[in-house]
Structures are given as C-alpha cells and as structure tokens.
Amino acid sequence: MVIGGDAAGMSAASQARRLRGPDELEIVAFERGHFTSYSACGIPYWVGGDVEQRDDLVARTPEQHRERDIDLRMRTEVRRIDVANSRVLARDLEGGEESWTTYDKLVIATGARPVRPSLPGIDAPGVHGVQTLDDGQALLDTLARTEGRRAVVIGAGYIGVEMAEAMVNRGYEVTVVNRGKEPMATLDPDMGRLVHEAMTGMGITMVNDAEVTKIRTGDAGRVRAVATEDAEYPADVVVLGIGVRPETALAREAGLPLGEHGGLLTDLAMRVRGHENIWAGGDCVEVLDLVSGAHRHIALGTHANKHGQVIGSNAGGGYATFPGVVGTAVSKVCDLEIARTGLREKEARAAGLQFVAVTIESTSRAGYYPGAALMTVKMLAERRTGRLLGVQIVGREGAGKRVDVAAVALTAGMTVEQMTALDLGYAPPFSPVWDPVLVAARKAVAAVRAG
Amino acid sequence: MVIGGDAAGMSAASQARRLRGPDELEIVAFERGHFTSYSACGIPYWVGGDVEQRDDLVARTPEQHRERDIDLRMRTEVRRIDVANSRVLARDLEGGEESWTTYDKLVIATGARPVRPSLPGIDAPGVHGVQTLDDGQALLDTLARTEGRRAVVIGAGYIGVEMAEAMVNRGYEVTVVNRGKEPMATLDPDMGRLVHEAMTGMGITMVNDAEVTKIRTGDAGRVRAVATEDAEYPADVVVLGIGVRPETALAREAGLPLGEHGGLLTDLAMRVRGHENIWAGGDCVEVLDLVSGAHRHIALGTHANKHGQVIGSNAGGGYATFPGVVGTAVSKVCDLEIARTGLREKEARAAGLQFVAVTIESTSRAGYYPGAALMTVKMLAERRTGRLLGVQIVGREGAGKRVDVAAVALTAGMTVEQMTALDLGYAPPFSPVWDPVLVAARKAVAAVRAG
Numbered sequence: 001m002v003i004g005g006d007a008a009g010m011s012a013a014s015q016a017r018r019l020r021g022p023d024e025l026e027i028v029a030f031e032r033g034h035f036t037s038y039s040a041c042g043i044p045y046w047v048g049g050d051v052e053q054r055d056d057l058v059a060r061t062p063e064q065h066r067e068r069d070i071d072l073r074m075r076t077e078v079r080r081i082d083v084a085n086s087r088v089l090a091r092d093l094e095g096g097e098e099s100w101t102t103y104d105k106l107v108i109a110t111g112a113r114p115v116r117p118s119l120p121g122i123d124a125p126g127v128h129g130v131q132t133l134d135d136g137q138a139l140l141d142t143l144a145r146t147e148g149r150r151a152v153v154i155g156a157g158y159i160g161v162e163m164a165e166a167m168v169n170r171g172y173e174v175t176v177v178n179r180g181k182e183p184m185a186t187l188d189p190d191m192g193r194l195v196h197e198a199m200t201g202m203g204i205t206m207v208n209d210a211e212v213t214k215i216r217t218g219d220a221g222r223v224r225a226v227a228t229e230d231a232e233y234p235a236d237v238v239v240l241g242i243g244v245r246p247e248t249a250l251a252r253e254a255g256l257p258l259g260e261h262g263g264l265l266t267d268l269a270m271r272v273r274g275h276e277n278i279w280a281g282g283d284c285v286e287v288l289d290l291v292s293g294a295h296r297h298i299a300l301g302t303h304a305n306k307h308g309q310v311i312g313s314n315a316g317g318g319y320a321t322f323p324g325v326v327g328t329a330v331s332k333v334c335d336l337e338i339a340r341t342g343l344r345e346k347e348a349r350a351a352g353l354q355f356v357a358v359t360i361e362s363t364s365r366a367g368y369y370p371g372a373a374l375m376t377v378k379m380l381a382e383r384r385t386g387r388l389l390g391v392q393i394v395g396r397e398g399a400g401k402r403v404d405v406a407a408v409a410l411t412a413g414m415t416v417e418q419m420t421a422l423d424l425g426y427a428p429p430f431s432p433v434w435d436p437v438l439v440a441a442r443k444a445v446a447a448v449r450a451g
Numbered sequence: 452m453v454i455g456g457d458a459a460g461m462s463a464a465s466q467a468r469r470l471r472g473p474d475e476l477e478i479v480a481f482e483r484g485h486f487t488s489y490s491a492c493g494i495p496y497w498v499g500g501d502v503e504q505r506d507d508l509v510a511r512t513p514e515q516h517r518e519r520d521i522d523l524r525m526r527t528e529v530r531r532i533d534v535a536n537s538r539v540l541a542r543d544l545e546g547g548e549e550s551w552t553t554y555d556k557l558v559i560a561t562g563a564r565p566v567r568p569s570l571p572g573i574d575a576p577g578v579h580g581v582q583t584l585d586d587g588q589a590l591l592d593t594l595a596r597t598e599g600r601r602a603v604v605i606g607a608g609y610i611g612v613e614m615a616e617a618m619v620n621r622g623y624e625v626t627v628v629n630r631g632k633e634p635m636a637t638l639d640p641d642m643g644r645l646v647h648e649a650m651t652g653m654g655i656t657m658v659n660d661a662e663v664t665k666i667r668t669g670d671a672g673r674v675r676a677v678a679t680e681d682a683e684y685p686a687d688v689v690v691l692g693i694g695v696r697p698e699t700a701l702a703r704e705a706g707l708p709l710g711e712h713g714g715l716l717t718d719l720a721m722r723v724r725g726h727e728n729i730w731a732g733g734d735c736v737e738v739l740d741l742v743s744g745a746h747r748h749i750a751l752g753t754h755a756n757k758h759g760q761v762i763g764s765n766a767g768g769g770y771a772t773f774p775g776v777v778g779t780a781v782s783k784v785c786d787l788e789i790a791r792t793g794l795r796e797k798e799a800r801a802a803g804l805q806f807v808a809v810t811i812e813s814t815s816r817a818g819y820y821p822g823a824a825l826m827t828v829k830m831l832a833e834r835r836t837g838r839l840l841g842v843q844i845v846g847r848e849g850a851g852k853r854v855d856v857a858a859v860a861l862t863a864g865m866t867v868e869q870m871t872a873l874d875l876g877y878a879p880p881f882s883p884v885w886d887p888v889l890v891a892a893r894k895a896v897a898a899v900r901a902g
C-alpha cells in the first residue's frame with residue numbers, strides 16, 4: 001500500500017511491480033490529487049512558457065500505472081494510519097465515502113506542503129503558490145486574466161529565483177522580496193551577492209533583508225501590493241516561493257518518528273525507524289547529510305525517485321539502500337547558473353568543522369574559445385585534513401553541472417589535494433586546461449597548507 | 452634546467468620560480484621552436500576559424516617568462532644529455548654555435564612528434580600535420596593559396612575528427628580516411644559507429660577500414676589525391692591527424708628508461724626512474740593508468756600542465772605527486788560531443804578483467820525541457836565486484852563533460868551500485884531526474900547481478 005502518487009510513491013510501486021508480478025504482490029496506491037508522477041520541479045518552466053503543456057510534466061498517467069497492475073485510487077485521501085492494526089482510513093474526495101483498508105507493507109510518500117506565512121491578505125485572489133500542477137494552472141489562469149504587468153515573488157531560494165525567471169519570460173516587471181541578506185540562502189552571502197548582481201542586470205528588482213508584513217488588496221479583494229516594514233511593492237500578481245516542509249501530519253498522528261525538521265526518520269533501507277513493514281521516501285522524509293553527519297530536509301525530485309527505487313526494491317523482496325546526500329543542487333535564473341554541494345560556511349561551522357574557504361574565477365571553456373564564460377567557484381576544505389567540504393558555483397553556460405565533480409569527490413571523501421590530480425575531460429570547447437573546479441582545489445590546497 | 456618550452460616545461464619552471472626566488476634558484480630553459488606555453492589542442496579551432504589569431508593560443512610569451520627571471524633560450528635545440536656529467540649540449544639554431552651547460556636539476560619536457568607514415572608523396576606540398584603553431588600557420592597559408600575545396604583528413608582519432616570539423620567550417624568537402632573499423636578508436640566500435648553516423652549526417656565522407664597506400668601528386672608536385680588499396684580520393688589539401696609518439700630520442704641516447712610506448716618512465720613525483728635529479732613530464736612520458744594498472748602514452752595538455760606543476764613543486768623544494776590517469780578524454784565534431792574515461796572493452800580484456808557492458812539512451816535535460824538532446828552512454832563494470840571500469844558518451848550539447856562524474860568515481864574505485872546513489876545536480880534545464888550516467892549505472896547494476 002502506497003500513500004502518495006508522485007515521484008517516491010509511484011517509483012516504489014513500479015519498482016516493486018518489476019520484481020514481483022500481480023499474482024505475487026498486490027499494490028494499492030492512494031493519491032488525493034488529480035495527477036501522478038509529475039515533475040513539480042518543471043512547474044516554473046511551464047509557467048514561464050519554456051514547457052508548452054501541463055501534460056509534458058507528467059511522466060506517467062494514472063492509466064499507465066493501472067496498465068502495470070497497480071490499483072491506483074485517485075482523488076482519495078488517506079485520513080489516518082492505524083499502525084497497530086496495519087490499516088489506513090481513506091476518503092474518496094469526490095464521493096465522500098470513507099473506508100479502512102489493511103496492508104502488509106506500507107509506503108508513506110506524502111510529499112511536502114509549501115510554507116504559507118500567515119500574513120494578512122495571503123489568501124487574496126492573485127496570490128499563488130507553485131507546488132502542484134493545480135497551483136501552476138491556477139497561476140496561469142490568473143496571468144491570462146491579469147492586465148497589469150507587475151509581479152512580486154516572495155522568497156529568493158530555488159523556487160523564488162526560478163519563478164522570477166518565469167515571470168520575466170512572461171513579460172512581467174519582477175520584484176523579488178527576500179528575507180535574507182542575499183538571494184539563494186543555500187549559498188554563502190558572498191556567492192549569493194553574485195546572483196543578486198546578475199538578477200539586477202536582468203532587470204529584476206531584488207529587495208533583500210525585507211520581511212513581508214502584509215499583502216494589500218484592492219478592487220474586489222484582489223492583490224494590489226506587497227508590504228514590508230519599510231516599503232510597499234505594487235503587484236498585479238504575487239508568487240510564493242518560500243519553500244516547503246514535510247507533509248507529515250498523518251505520520252505524526254500515527255506516532256511515527258519525526259526528526260527536527262519535521263520529516264520522517266528512516267534507516268538506510270528507507271524503512272521508518274522502528275517499523276519493520278513501513279517505508280517512507282521523497283519530500284516527507286529527512287535524509288542523512290554525509291558531510292555534516294546531520295539530518296536535513298531536502299525536497300528534490302531526484303532524491304524522491306531514488307528513495308522510491310530503494311523502497312520498491314526492498315518492499316519487493318530485493319535489497320537496496322539510500323546512503324544519504326551531499327546536498328547537491330543546481331538551478332538557473334535566465335542564463336545564470338547556480339550550483340552548490342556539500343556545506344557552506346554556516347553549515348560547516350554548525351557541524352563543528354574548522355575550514356578554509358577559497359574563491360576563484362575561471363572560464364567554462366578555454367579562454368580563447370568562443371563562448372568561454374566567466375564562472376566563480378568557491379570551495380571549502382577542512383583545516384588540517386584538507387578534506388573537501390563543499391563547493392558553490394555561480395556562472396553562465398557550462399557552470400552548473402560542474403558541481404557534480406565535487407559531489408562525487410565529497411561522496412568519496414577526497415581531499416582537495418587528491419582533487420588536483422583528477423583526470424577531468426579537457427578540450428578547448430569544454431574546459432580550460434585546468435578545469436575551474438581544479439583551479440579552486442589548487443587554491444584550497446595552498447590555503448590548507450598555510451592554515 | 453628545462454628542455455622544452457611548452458606546457459610541462461614552462462609550468463615546471465613557473466612553479467619552481469613561485470617556490471624559489473632568482474637568488475635561490477637559477478632557471479634555464481631551452482626551446483627549439485618559436486613559441487612557448489601554447490595550446491596545441493587549440494590548433495584545430497584556429498584552423499577552423501573559431502579562434503581568430505595564432506597568438507590567442509599562446510598562454511605565455513617568451514618575454515613573459517623572462518620577466519619572471521627564467522633564462523629562456525629560444526630557437527635553441529638540445530642535442531645531447533650527458534647524464535654522467537650533468538650537462539647538456541645545446542645548439543643555437545640561428546647562429547649555429549653549440550655549447551655545453553651543466554645542471555643541478557634537469558627537467559625533460561620534449562613533448563611528442565606526430566606520426567608521419569613513410570608513404571610515397573607524404574612530403575608533397577599541400578600535405579600538412581597540425582602538431583605545432585608553425586604547422587598550423589603552414590596549413591592556413593596553403594588554404595589561402597588553394598582554390599580547390601576538397602580536403603582529405605588521414606586518421607579519425609581526436610585530431611582527425613577535430614580537423615574534419617575545422618575543414619568543414621572552412622567550407623571544404625571533407626573525406627576522412629580511417630584505418631580502423633569506425634572513427635574514434637579510443638571508443639568501442641559500437642560507440643564509434645554513432646560518431647560515424649553523425650559525421651556522415653554532417654556531410655563528411657567517412658572511409659573506414661582503409662589503409663592509405665600513396666599520396667598522389669599532380670601539377671608542380673602538389674597533392675592531388677589520397678590513394679588506398681581500393682580507391683582514390685581527390686584532394687586539394689591533405690591533413691595528417693594520425694596521432695603522436697613521445698619525442699624521446701635524446702632521452703634514449705642518454706640511456707634513460709623508456710616504456711613500451713617509447714615514453715620516459717617516472718616515479719610518482721615525476722622523477723625519471725633511477726635518477727635523483729632528473730624529472731620528466733608532458734607528452735614525452737608514460738603515465739600510469741589507475742584502472743588497468745598498465746602504462747599508457749597520452750598526449751594531452753591537461754596532463755602536461757599537472758606534470759609541470761608537480762615537477763616544479765618537487766624541483767623547487769616542495770612536494771607533490773601525480774598519481775596517474777583514468778584515461779579521460781573529450782572532443783567534439785561540430786555539435787557532436789564525444790567522451791570517454793577508463794577502459795573500453797578491448798582495454799579491459801587486455802588488462803585481464805571480466806566485465807559487463809551496458810548501453811543506454813537518455814537526454815541532457817529533462818525530456819520536456821527545450822534543448823533536451825539525446826545522448827548514448829555505455830558503461831563497463833567488473834564482473835562480480837561491480838567496480839566501475841569505464842564510460843563512453845556520444846551525444847549533443849551537455850553530453851561530453853558528464854564523463855567527469857565517471858572519472859571521479861573511477862579514481863575513487865566506486866562500484867556501479869554506489870554510483871546509483873550519487874547526489875548529482877538535478878533541475879529540469881540541467882538533467883533528467885535520473886542523470887544519464889546514473890541511468891547507465893542502474894542498468895550496469897542489473898547486469899552485474901545477472902552475470
């Protein structure tokens with residue numbers, strides 16, 4: 001039995017089905033929404049017009065799942081998990097009936113819910129989240145009806161900056177109101193500053209250090225402006241890009257173990273701690289950060305898919321584990337690419353680590369090759385041991401995915417000195433003779449020696 | 452004392468100078484050519500017109516080296532190394548004088564020489580190698596004088612395919628004559644086949660399994676055609692792209708140890724084996740392949756720069772090592788990106804390894820995101836242990852540098868199962884939710900289990 005029909009839940013169902021046929025394993029899945037297996041990460045690009053149709057974001061429809069003998073119950077919300085009796089209470093959201101169904105094995109994949117600050121005016125027409133396909137459709141409908149061209153995005157993390165790009169692409173004048181000192185709080189402020197400058201260069205108005213106090217409404221209660229303590233920003237539409245929290249109300253009521261970020265806690269096989277026959281994965285769980293040793297909540301489709309794969313293997317009688325993450329993320333605002341992996345300074349300090357931090361500038365290709373674009377790479381290495389702790393990259397084309405090299409090096413526990421010898425692909429259209437990541441590693445080596 | 456003024460030699464000199472000032476360390480460098488520290492890898496792009504000027508390829512001029520107190524003697528060829536007496540005999544190629552100079556520490560960075568088959572007609576006007584800036588200039592001079600638009604490239608390795616692109620960009624009808632079964636013998640033939648098909652699609656005529664027997668000449672002894680056993684290909688200009696061998700005649704005469712590929716053999720500090728005060732690096736040495744345990748000759752600027760860095764550190768009284776390579780290479784023909792790392796099937800067999808090989812197709816970005824381009828990834832993993840042995844990638848934009856993930860995983864000795872959990876950067880403009888390298892790893896895991 002699977003609760004939640006998106007990435008983690010349906011990957012688990014599909015993988016279990018691959019291992020066990022319908023005569024061996026019955027699979028029931030509950031989804032309260034209208035869609036299955038869709039790319040929430042793709043919503044900003046659909047809103048922005050890069051992706052034409054909503055259905056392009058759906059990897060697999062309910063019908064396709066049913067063809068694989070998965071008993072998928074759409075628009076059905078699970079209201080209670082009764083762990084003692086191995087059963088769940090589900091409600092058909094259209095018909096209204098509720099009924100109990102028992103399980104032998106349970107997979108909790110309830111995802112995340114967007115943070116929605118309790119501000120005056122937050123529920124006004126014209127204020128939109130972008131967590132689900134339904135949210136995206138509602139926003140697009142609003143845009144079609146709206147004549148004004150001023151958009152305010154609240155929040156400047158991944159969703160915020162991606163939505164800023166989307167609204168720019170739709171021809172809006174965009175203001176981003178950000179609580180932090182710089183956009184992209186997942187980067188150190190010195191790297192966030194580069195994002196800030198680039199966004200300003202794109203004509204986006206970046207307001208940092210600003211707490212939204214109120215959403216002002218006008219005619220017919222529609223949104224009119226976003227107010228902070230110091231100022232007011234006129235808005236014909238407001239997009240909430242503040243991030244998400246694990247959707248674990250059900251799990252909490254059922255007495256399942258939650259971590260400090262509110263996510264379910266699992267073992268390495270993605271089994272809920274202390275429960276032999278319950279697994280959990282995707283945006284509703286906390287994951288082990290392999291660099292800091294702490295648990296984190298990271299809502300990201302790529303993790304959800306891996307979790308589903310692992311859960312489906314184990315629930316299907318196979319064996320697989322999810323060892324943890326190193327905190328890799330990549331994003332873009334128009335042509336600016338932003339990436340990080342491992343720990344930034346604040347996280348390293350919080351983990352009790354002493355470190356050196358270096359920053360270099362280099363280019364995506366050989367300097368003389370057409371299209372060579374500047375990029376900035378910041379690298380953290382542990383003091384004394386020289387172990388790589390984290391990398392942040394801000395640049396143009398060819399910058400973002402370079403973070404993967406550092407992600408693998410972090411996973412392998414490499415030192416920055418070991419990294420300087422890495423045999424990375426070199427040819428003038430692809431890289432300078434020293435790849436930018438290696439240039440940063442060389443500078444980090446010098447800093448470790450000096451420190 | 453440094454013999455050879457290109458990447459390895461001058462990196463060594465510069466790094467030693469960084470560690471030791473001119474009052475502590477005297478540095479003399481001999482270069483027989485007209486240039487220092489230039490990008491030979493950039494020559495195809497200069498010939499093809501992507502790089503405008505020859506000087507764009509020069510990273511540092513003789514004058515710039517001299518400003519750093521390096522006694523650089525241009526157009527001076529070393530004729531003999533007298534190891535017993537720690538001295539070299541050098542000849543001023545312009546004045547003609549020869550003289551002995553003694554050294555305390557010697558760095559051999561004599562590079563590579565192009566393979567030039569002893570074919571009838573090989574020295575005819577219109578036949579060009581592309582190893583040095585002088586070669587590139589001579590070819591460009593020929594192109595400026597040539598009216599016909601038919602070019603034949605002999606060889607279909609990296610230089611061959613890059614020169615095919617260059618000649619296409621110059622508006623030539625290009626035929627590539629290749630001894631192997633498919634182009635890019637550094638890939639397995641099934642992956643080379645994809646390159647073949649793509650090159651054909653670009654209007655390049657690919658002739659495989661063909662041994663050149665003769666270069667036919669016509670008016671005034673100029674090249675007229677390239678003949679194989681079976682056919683004749685009209686040519687107004689012929690480019691030799693057959694590869695290079697270590698330039699180690701001097702070292703051989705001096706009794707220094709050479710490997711089976713003709714390159715100097717060094718220890719991990721890049722010291723010539725058995726010689727306390729002689730280092731060697733760049734295209735004249737053999738390197739340890741960390742995957743097969745064998746020695747290989749790989750002429751590549753990125754290795755040469757690393758060697759120079761290591762040599763300069765050690766000769767300057769510091770400490771550094773070059774542990775070896777995993778055989779990463781990346782290239783392109785027009786918009787086709789080609790990459791490899793580790794071992795291909797033939798190499799794995801030669802190393803005594805049993806393996807599984809899998810091939811997958813995926814896309815560079817989320818399938819629904821504009822610009823998502825197909826790519827093919829082939830992965831080899833050791834039988835039983837599942838250790839990653841090699842990856843080959845052929846695709847369009849965003850394909851080539853993905854090989855770096857595998858290069859780091861190889862260096863770390865990861866298994867394909869460990870790879871499936873790698874936390875690689877994901878967002879729709881950058882990758883599908885499963886990065887193509889991870890899709891290949893998942894398939895390899897299944898193959899290892901089955902095999």
